[in-house]
Amino acid sequence: MPIFKHNSIDTAYLDEGEGEPILLIHGFASSKDVNWVYPGWVNTLTADGRRVIALDNRGHGQSSKLYAPADYHTSRMAEDAVGLLDYLGIGRADVMGYSMGARITAYMALEHPDRVRSAILAGLGSRLIEGAGLNPAIADALEAPSLDDVVDQEVRTFRKFADQTRSDLRALAACIRGSRQQMSHTEASLIQTPTLVAVGTKDDVAGSASELAAVLPDAVSFDIPGRDHMLAVGDKALKERVLAFLAERP
Numbered sequence: 001m002p003i004f005k006h007n008s009i010d011t012a013y014l015d016e017g018e019g020e021p022i023l024l025i026h027g028f029a030s031s032k033d034v035n036w037v038y039p040g041w042v043n044t045l046t047a048d049g050r051r052v053i054a055l056d057n058r059g060h061g062q063s064s065k066l067y068a069p070a071d072y073h074t075s076r077m078a079e080d081a082v083g084l085l086d087y088l089g090i091g092r093a094d095v096m097g098y099s100m101g102a103r104i105t106a107y108m109a110l111e112h113p114d115r116v117r118s119a120i121l122a123g124l125g126s127r128l129i130e131g132a133g134l135n136p137a138i139a140d141a142l143e144a145p146s147l148d149d150v151v152d153q154e155v156r157t158f159r160k161f162a163d164q165t166r167s168d169l170r171a172l173a174a175c176i177r178g179s180r181q182q183m184s185h186t187e188a189s190l191i192q193t194p195t196l197v198a199v200g201t202k203d204d205v206a207g208s209a210s211e212l213a214a215v216l217p218d219a220v221s222f223d224i225p226g227r228d229h230m231l232a233v234g235d236k237a238l239k240e241r242v243l244a245f246l247a248e249r250p
Helices: 032-037 041-047 074-087 100-111 137-143 153-164 169-178 185-189 209-215 236-248
Strands: 003-006 009-016 020-025 050-055 093-098 116-122 195-200 219-224
Touching: 003 074, 009 032, 009 041, 009 074, 020 032, 020 041, 020 074, 020 100, 032 041, 032 050, 041 050, 041 236, 050 074, 074 100, 093 100, 100 116, 100 185, 116 236, 137 153, 137 169, 185 209, 195 209, 195 236, 209 219, 219 236
Parallel strands: 020 050, 020 093, 093 116, 116 195, 195 219
Antiparallel strands: 003 009, 009 050
């Protein structure tokens, strides 16, 4: 697996296919493989004639594990993604993120608009502008001795997922605490990038897709039918809508 070093951080990534580039940014406690390879996204997008780049965010997968919350500021994680584009000689790409990855994508579009051709925010709706990241209690759950010690069902879901992906729990706790930036309505209204906002109809984590799309100047929303936060990422209807969006965007 190739490694890109940026600001003393090792970032693992994949780079497959040929054509217009799309950068994929995974969600919390996930990885490029869990979020994008196993659910078939890499195959779907390369088959559509696209060059697919996906990275392991800092603290995740095969990338560097850091333990200071400040190292996980969303802007820093966005800079990792931009740095990877620089390293690969890609001036501008479509960017798709899921959940935390969608928040990173939104900050890329805000702070590095010339690098983002279009943005796909999946698994994140109005919580981008109405909440500062995931529930901070998840960090405490990650530091609990075991899953059996976690009672709250929402945070238990994330601890269970982190255990399943064999993640570094201490690094993930730091990530939760350090990535709690809330984008203001004013900041969101400055994002001119063509954007698709997609959230499952049973997702009680992400907030409303249509409410966020209404704030963004050039956005459309899509409700992923019958999917919750954990199951939406590989949904067939989402894949079809993303391919249609990419074909339609300028």
